[in-house]
Amino acid sequence: MNKLFLFLSCCIFTANTYAQSIVSETEIGESESAVSPKLIAIIPEPVSLMKKAGTFTLPENVSIQASKSADLKQSIEFLSQRITTATGKSVSTPVSVTHPTIKLILNTHEDAQLGLEGYKLNVNPTQIVITANKPAGIFWGVQSLIQLFPAEIESKELVANVKWKAPCVDVIDYPKLGWRGLMFDVARHFFTKQEVKQFIDDMVRYKFNLLHLHLADDEGWRIEIKGLPKLTELGAWSVKKVGTFGDFIPPTADEPRTYGGFYTQEDIKELVQYAKERFVNILPEIDVPGHSLAIIASYPELSCTPDAVNYKVRSGEKIMDWSRGAPPLALVDNTLCPANEKVYVFLDSVLTQVAKLFPFEYIHMGGDEAPHNFWEKNEQIKALMQREGLKTMPQVQAYFEKRVEQIVISKGKKFMGWDEILEGGVSPTAAVMSWRGMKYGIQAANDKHNVVMSPTDFAYLDYMQADVITEPKVYASLRLNKAYQFNPIPASANAKYIIGGQANLWTEQIFNFRQVQYMVWPRAFAISESVWSPIEKKNWTNFVERTEEQFKRLDLAEVKYSPAIYDPIISVKRSPDKQLMIELTPEIDGLEIYYSFDNSTPDRFYPKYTSALVPPKDASMLRIITYKGKQPIGRLISLPITDLQKRAR
Known part of the structure; x- marks a missing residue:
């Protein structure tokens, strides 16, 4: 029996x-x-x-x-x-x-x-x-x-x-991919050595094995380089600002530059060893030629622009005009000068030390979002173009990237950059991290470049994960169910050259480590399953059930996470007769939404949402809450009607 x-x-x-x-x-x-x-x-x-x-x-x-x-x-x-x-x-x-x-x-x-x-x-x-x-x-x-x-x-x-x-x-x-990464931006805001260790501890729970450290940007240089002391004396520090990053008032000359920090070389060795003991490699990123204001504030002679002697590390004020899209127009020149030989001497010094500190086979050299408007009017750049037969600014950047790659190779490492490095022509040996969707990764893989897929569509963890009323405002959203759709090996790509996938956490709007955790989890659950598990095993309903069980574990481990899956997706439109119509769509099954327009706090005895809502004529506030059975499970969300009317426009 x-x-x-x-x-x-x-x-x-x-x-x-x-x-x-x-x-x-x-x-x-x-x-x-x-x-x-x-x-x-x-x-x-x-x-x-x-x-x-x-x-x-x-x-x-x-x-x-x-x-x-x-x-x-x-x-x-x-x-x-x-x-x-x-x-x-x-x-x-x-x-x-x-x-x-x-x-x-x-x-x-x-x-x-x-x-x-x-x-x-x-x-x-x-x-x-x-x-x-x-x-x-x-x-x-x-x-x-x-x-x-x-x-x-x-x-x-x-x-x-x-x-x-x-x-x-x-x-x-066993894993689907050997490179299963999370990128942690420690440049926009500095996070301590202990916080990086906690980040590693959190990621290995779910079998991530690659920590991509974004170590340099306009807002800070985060690694000690011997012989170049100004990088950490000047480049690691800014004026502390709190609020919405990007909209800060430019600091005055007398405001103290005491916000920031950096890792000593001993700190880096300790982090590398800590990661190694947990079967994690660390990929260092030094982002050039754009995103280099911290370098230029330290060593202005590396710029194409004489005014660079007056530049300071960014504290969150506006320095780019994105109105025409990427690449942006720079309001200050945050680029290294491709026509300046001192730049390559500088990078050789930096990469000599970076290569010794990080045993991982790749060094990431950025290459993204480099503005060209200051280059276009620079006489050194014009002379470089004539000498090298370069016709366009992307070709100027390609010249830079190829020279940087040779420096990386001379240190016994492999070169990797963001997908913009493809634009002006790239060395056959360069590896590509595809972030602007999947298409550049597909193109690069089919051209026999090693590729790591990290597309904004599915894997940008700095994006809002719920309604803007509940989140620090970012220009885009990424719900959990969208992240779960990530397939790092699309059918149209040469799978042999897709070496991995990862999610990226940029920290412009993230001021503390608890918010780091909130932004990473649970969306990194979806990414971990995308890069480890067979695609035929994916099942959204089952994944949600397992995610809810993991929430209990994160609570006990004292790891913060987002409860956004319990918040409805809020969309507004106008009916043919111009009435405002509000639709509330649960992200997961088994939820019921209750609401009020009378400024009181709804519970499950209030009206239940069943179809699009039309606000009463004089209502000023919609409040909603989500229940699972008899238990409130979503956040109480208060939505001013004036805000909803703006969305409808």
């Missing part, structure tokens, strides 16, 4: 369209249903997950046994710390024991299916076993194991009265 039951369970699993299945009470037994998680909520979705009968219970004394324990030190320490902190159980790592609680095994003969980062996870009623070819696979297997235990295992303090059980499963898992 038991064998028949198991056979039927396997058949049911095989017929399922996605691996993360909701476990029925008949499958796990009546007595266990109250303590076992009904939803196996691993993010990113594993390649294969089979639910088996029964559960595993952590004993009072947990033994972790590892083959080649020195190679698995980080996985052992991570797992031990997580178990002891939340459960209070003791953990030991004996060299040999008859039946260890958890076994971590490096394969003596490599499993070709698993590659460098894959793993197998087997949870049985009496033992847990994780196997992999490499230590990274064990580490990622441990992240999945942690997500099988109750959410309280994420707690930073002892949690009482929890039954520490995990469902019995067999998991086979």
Whole structure:
């Protein structure tokens, strides 16, 4: 009978369209249903997950046994710390024991299916076993194991009265892409070394393995370069401003420039080591020739413009005119001068040290949004164009990029830039990070350039994730359901050359680390699944269910996140008779929206939204709130009618 039951369970699993299945009470037994998680909520979705009968219970004394324990030190320490902190159980790592609680095994003969980062996870009623070819696979297997235990295992303090059980499963898992990145802009606002470490800790929970550090921009230079002290004496500091970045009043000459900071070379070494221990590479970015005001404020002789001697690091005042789109018109010249040989000497000095500090094979050199209007009237640039046979400004920038790439290569590294580097012609060996949609990445891959997909359409985490009334205002929006549609390997691209995908967090409007977390999560869940999981495993409804389970974990881990999926999408239009019509569309299923026009606070006893609303003639405010069943789950949102009327125009 038991064998028949198991056979039927396997058949049911095989017929399922996605691996993360909701476990029925008949499958796990009546007595266990109250303590076992009904939803196996691993993010990113594993390649294969089979639910088996029964559960595993952590004993009072947990033994972790590892083959080649020195190679698995980080996985052992991570797992031990997580178990002891939340459960209070003791953990030991004996060299040999008859039946260890958890076994971590490096394969003596490599499993070709698993590659460098894959793993197998087997949870049985009496033992847990994780196997992999490499230590990274064990580490990622441990992240999945942690997500099988109750959410309280994420707690930073002892949690009482929890039954520490995990469902019995067999998991086979490996990533779709080797480059699974998050970009953290520490230039617009400086974030401390400890905050960068926290960013790494947050990202490895969901199997990201590449931290792209944006280290230089108009607002700050963030890395010590020996022999070029002004970069950190002048270039790392601005006037502190609070409000809407980009609209600040220009600072006066006597306002103190004490806001900012930088990482010493010892700080960088520490961060690189910290990341390495968590199987994360760090990609440094020095953004040139545009976005270089911090460099020019430090060393104005690197500019094409004599007025640069008066330039200061940007504090958030307007320095670009974007009215005609990209590239913008510069109000101050924030570009390095491609016709100035001192620029290449400077970059050689910088990259010599950057290459030694960061062991990762690539250095990102920016190349985006470089304004050309100051170049167009510069005599040095005109002479360069005549000498080199250059006809257009994109060709001038291409000349610059090719020379910079040769400097990067001379340091034993590979060159990468934003997709603008394609515009004037680019070296065949240059790698491209495609941000202006997917088309440039597709073009570059088909031209046999290595490509990392990070398109604004799906992967820009600085964009608003809910209605503008609830968010720091940014010029575009990216809801979670849109981020989940990210496919980094489009059918029309040469997949061989797409080496990765990533999401980017620019920090103009982000002033503190709690807001960093709010902007990253949960949209980075969607990105992690896009770059790790097979595309056929994607299922929006199931993803939402798993995301809600992860919210409980982030609460206990004290990681901030956005609850925007519970806020409706608000759209307004005019009816044929010019009446204002307000439509409220839930992003996820199972929500009900209640509203008021009478300035009071609605709850579930108020009118429920069923169709487009027309405000009463003298109403001044629409208030809405979202419920799931009898519980309020969305934020109370107050929308002035005058604001809605402006949107309709």
